[in-house]
Amino acid sequence: MRRLALITGATSGIGLAFARVYASHGWDVVVTGRRQERLEKLVEEIRLRFGVEASFVVADLSEVGAPQRLIDYVTSLGRKVDGLVNNAGYGLPEGFIGNAFSSHEAFLRVMMHTPTELAYLVLPGMIEQKFGRIVNVSSLASYLPASPGDTLYAPVKAYLTRFSQGLHLEARDHGVHVSALCPGYTYSEFHDVTGSRERISQTTPEWMWMGADEVAREGYQAAEANRAICVPGAPNKFLSALLKIIPDDWALELISNHLRKMVR
Template sequence: MARRLVLITGASSGIGLAFARTYAANGWDVAVTARRAERLEKLVEEIRLRFGVEAYGLPADLSDASAPGALQEGILALGRTVDGLVNNAGYGQPGGFVGNPWESHRAFMQVMMLAPMELTHRFLPGMIEQKFGRVVNVSSLAGFLPASPGDTVYGPVKTFLTRFSQSLHLEVRDHGVHVSALCPGWTYSEFHDVIGTRSKLSKSIPQWWWMGADEVAREGYQACEANRAACVPGAPNKTVSALLKVLPDDWVMELVSGQLSKIHR
């Protein structure tokens, strides 16, 4: 039987890169997409040589509304179907709501919310038809927080992605399709380097709270295989998510605001 194929967005670094290696290690062929074509080429070569599976690089910028359709056409041109989908592409947008131009917010929503929805909508019917599929939406522990200043849109978008995943999990669970939201906390990746908060966070967040991208991806893979609707990796993050369910929102808002003010001083 031909190997299954997983499409992973934002695969040039961090959790997306770790997911590519994790799926390949478990015998999946891998299609990876990101904006940085040269990194994809290196990853494709590594996966082929290291894991003995097929790999494809499909450069794309998900802030472009036409990208999901182009990715689907690219997969069809390869003569393949998508059996698994990891919606991982994302980034932070500090500076506050008014401090960023509307076009930046529009692009952010396209990458973080609309693209994952459209890619899922495009590939899910084939999964349902064959009665097999895997969808991992990389959300965040931030999605459980009631509110936080500065990165104003990030948390709400992640809340949506988690709830969307849980709803879709219920909708397709009788069709052999597994849908999981992966909700990591502090993770070693390029995410904080890109937005310029690495040094401050390294001083403010204790080392034991950070997780490696490989560990996060492994837990996400296992959660989806087990058909868990949501996965919060790491004991500290599980504790925080449990507390957030019982603490009043007003308390949490003040706690988060106070912690962030220390980080951004």
């Protein structure tokens, strides 16, 4: 029987690309997101294009109990999760105090609690069968100090990167590969949703951007090679290395200067 991958946030961008990448390597996939029409189209495409099984679950990962419901769905198919891609995520515009605290609670649940819980739910089965793949889609932002107006994003991604490293060490002797994927600027709907597309496009050179397909391919390869951290793209690798050695106050000033350019 083919392996099965569960991929969250698969209606667009990196999550959608991951669904195609796993299917192209012969995995069955279960995809989840909030937009049913897009999930239906993706599942149909995967079945026809790659000849594997594909199904979807419409889910709001900010809801308590959503991770368990996803696992229950996979179990109802008579399957288990062999690969998990924790990709679902978004940004909150309008700053910290510009959003209701309930919005921050939902953000933290989607970005931190849900990927952690899903990993907790699938890891025992992976260890038992001595095979598993977990990819946590983090960000190059995990290497940066938090920026004003996006106060929670970088800290959440830093958690996801460090969580992945710890889980990588805990699981590696059991045939389970855990990787944190830390992309930089990626062509997707992320900046359209936050309303920052025009500003970022004007202030960020084209050589810093990558396509979602390329990012997903590198993430897949990193998980297969059991690399704890994957920073895709040469410019991003250089930046991540630089950010490890420069003082935080320098990094804060760099962020401040970049934000000033965006505001102009």
